[in-house]
Structures are given as C-alpha cells and as structure tokens.
Amino acid sequence: MKDKLKFYVKDIINSVRYTDSFMIDPNSFKDCFSDMVITKDITVTVNFSLYKNLILLNGSTLSRVTEICSRCAEPFETVLKEDFSESYSQDDECIDINSLVRETLTLSEPMKPLCSKQCRTNINNFDKIEVNNKEGDNYAKSKEKTYKGKKR
Ligand SMILES: [Zn+2]
Numbered sequence: 001m002k003d004k005l006k007f008y009v010k011d012i013i014n015s016v017r018y019t020d021s022f023m024i025d026p027n028s029f030k031d032c033f034s035d036m037v038i039t040k041d042i043t044v045t046v047n048f049s050l051y052k053n054l055i056l057l058n059g060s061t062l063s064r065v066t067e068i069c070s071r072c073a074e075p076f077e078t079v080l081k082e083d084f085s086e087s088y089s090q091d092d093e094c095i096d097i098n099s100l101v102r103e104t105l106t107l108s109e110p111m112k113p114l115c116s117k118q119c120r121t122n123i124n125n126f127d128k129i130e131v132n133n134k135e136g137d138n139y140a141k142s143k144e145k146t147y148k149g150k151k152r
Pocket residue numbers: 069070071072073074114115116119
C-alpha cells in the first residue's frame with residue numbers, strides 16, 4: 001500500500017502542477033490531539049510547485065472533530081483547519097510529509113475551544129462561576145480550620 005504522505009520527486013517534477021486532496025486515518029493521528037478531542041476524519045490537501053531547484057509545498061489539514069467547550073463543558077462539533085508550507089530540494093528522491101502533517105494537526109487544536117462566541121455571555125455560566133467561587137471560599141476556610149486545628 002502506498003503511503004499517502006510520501007511523494008516521489010520525479011512525479012512532482014513531471015507534472016506541471018501537482019495538487020492532491022485525500023483523507024488520512026484519524027486513528028493513526030490520535031496522538032496529535034488531546035484526549036478531549038474525538039476526530040471523525042482528517043483531509044490533507046497538498047499543492048506542489050517548482051521554483052528554481054526547489055519544490056515548494058503549500059497545503060492544509062482539515063479535521064472534523066468533537067471537542068469539549070472550555071466554558072460550558074458541553075461537547076460540540078467543529079472543523080479545525082491549519083495551513084502548512086515547506087520547501088524541498090529537487091535532488092531528493094522522496095518527500096515525506098508525515099511529521100509536517102502531525103505538527104500541523106497539533107497546531108490546529110485551539111488551547112481553549114469554545115462551542116460558540118455567545119458561550120462566554122451565557123447566563124447559566126455566570127451562575128456556575130458564582131457557585132464555584134463560593135465553593136472555593138468554603139474550601140479555603142475549611143483548610144484554614146484544619147491548619148489551625150493541627151497547630152494547637
Ligand atoms: Zn460552550
């Protein structure tokens with residue numbers, strides 16, 4: 001079976017314009033995302049062009065995923081898109097973009113995913129935050145008590 005992420009330089013040089021778009025197995029790229037992300041499918045698009053004695057690559061990854069919202073903690077479906085670009089020598093025999101794709105997928109995952117822009121102002125969330133603060137106070141006070149108790 002041909003490795004989808006490997007390209008022969010000969011093939012690229014022989015074609016005037018080398019563009020391709022294909023799916024890769026999400027299970028093989030699970031480690032690029034955090035445990036909270038469930039990946040449905042990943043599409044990789046590559047566009048090779050020749051410049052002097054170089055091969056220029058421009059491409060992108062597009063992942064359909066289910067993430068957990070960092071504010072309301074609800075799962076939601078979204079698309080993570082990230083571009084990549086790289087250059088290679090025409091003297092090489094083969095171009096392997098495996099690590100480049102892995103790096104790009106890792107970068108495509110947001111640090112704090114939000115289910116919607118409105119989630120921030122959701123009234124239920126303000127309630128949750130207040131409750132959390134109260135719990136936090138009580139927790140601190142109970143800690144204080146324990147500490148004082150031990151000291152005596
Ligand atoms: Zn949310």
